[in-house]
Amino acid sequence: MIPENLKANLEQRIAAAITHREAAVDVMKELQRHYGWLTDEALEEASQLLGLSPLQVEELATFYEMIYRRPVGRHVVHVCDSVSCWALGGETLLESLAKLLETESGSTTADGAVTLLPCSCLGNCGEAPCMMVGEKQYGRVTPEIGVQIVAALRLRDGSTNS
Secondary structure (H helix, E strand, C coil): CCCHHHHHHHHHHHHHHHCCCHHHHHHHHHHHHHHHCCCCCHHHHHHHHHCHHHHHHHHHHCCCCCCCCCCCCCCEEEECHHHHHHCCCCHHHHHHHHHHHHHCCCCEEECCCEEEECCCCCCCCHHHHEEECEEEEEECCCCCHHCCCCCCCCHCCCCCCC
């Protein structure tokens, strides 16, 4: 159940939007932040808050790569696989991170610490290849730099395996 203070905050955001649909992504991201991912319960809550059908909210949720409809790790690492990033080594970056994390692209590590996801574009083509951890973007990321960034995350969490 959504806490009253979060519900009130979301209702204010929706009221400030020109249309309820305009506020949908913002609402879903806040509910995702609260639950860790956009659970079925959160999707239903978003639907009620926005005055949209659950199907309409689901369609929006599955369109946006940064909305997660399944559980993700404490850290989500997006590796851009756009043409620019791919041409400058993004695929090798993704493979290096998968090897470090001992998981496949699109999966979460066994300890639940990191989810590794390819994404279609991070909008940072001039700094390709790029990746994003949480909401922080990194550009011109070599496989070695990417491994250092993700290894530092694991150390901060106190996780030393994989």
